[in-house]
Amino acid sequence: MKNIAILTGATGGLGNAFVRELLKENVDKIWSLGRNQAKLDALVDTYGEKIVPIKCDLTNETELKTVLSLLAENKPNVRFLINNAGLAKMEKITRFSDEEIAKTIEINCKVPALLCQYVIPYMDRGAMILNISSASSFQPNPYISLYSATKVFLRSYSRSMNYELKEKGITCTAVCPGWVDTEMLKPRQNGKKVKFIGMVSPERVVKQALKDAKKGKDMSVCSLFVKYEHLCSKIYPQKWIMRVWGKSVEKYVKE
């Protein structure tokens, strides 16, 4: 039986960093999910035959179910499930289309929950689930309201899954980075250069996430700055933090 890792959003910034770290782990294959075939091919070219590219739009129910079929066909021993794919947009909530709202909730909440459901039967003691939430889950964040709310779901779900799965010896960690230097962040918004305070590299987030997952932690926070943000969210009224955040980003969104 093959030891594998399953990674969504493998073609993105954090995804690439996860691939590099997973190659150092005891896994025979890394099932790497993404929508972009050229980027998936590039992963294989760069990292070799351990990468199994799986082209899959996770918001397409039929394509998502291919993961279920592949599991039934190959009966692997899944050591890592990393729910990393995600969608984000900094914008006033009134400017979102119905489709954008539905897809963001689907990819950030429904898909990770379904994949956990599909994959847990193929996991044994010592297996790890890492769900990529965000520091924006610490309190409501105006102008990334939808994103922030979806990440609250993922953090809460992951932490209670970690509790429930203890008897099976499986861990589940909500990874909560602040700004990470990937293509998800738009350098300019509303004609202004965006300041990403406390931004860190994807490598730093991923190394800390795997370290924390191995310790069985239900949350991973990788920098002092984000630890400070987490502490503030516990001791100051959320209305104050929302106001500070809202004032600092409102210039980046259109009227």
Ligand SMILES: NC(=O)c1ccc[n+]([C@@H]2O[C@H](COP(=O)([O-])OP(=O)(O)OC[C@H]3O[C@@H](n4cnc5c(N)ncnc54)[C@H](OP(=O)(O)O)[C@@H]3O)[C@@H](O)[C@H]2O)c1
């Ligand atoms: N960057 C940050 O500042 C930051 C901070 C906190 C948390 N995060 C979280 O970290 C995770 C990774 O983000 P990133 O920063 O690495 O962003 P990224 O470079 O934009 O990567 C996003 C990934 O999600 C995939 N994806 C999006 N929609 C998909 C769909 N419908 N089906 C399949 N795959 C889909 C993309 O695949 P395609 O190549 O097919 O588009 C891409 O691989 C996300 O969950 C994000 O919310 C990021």
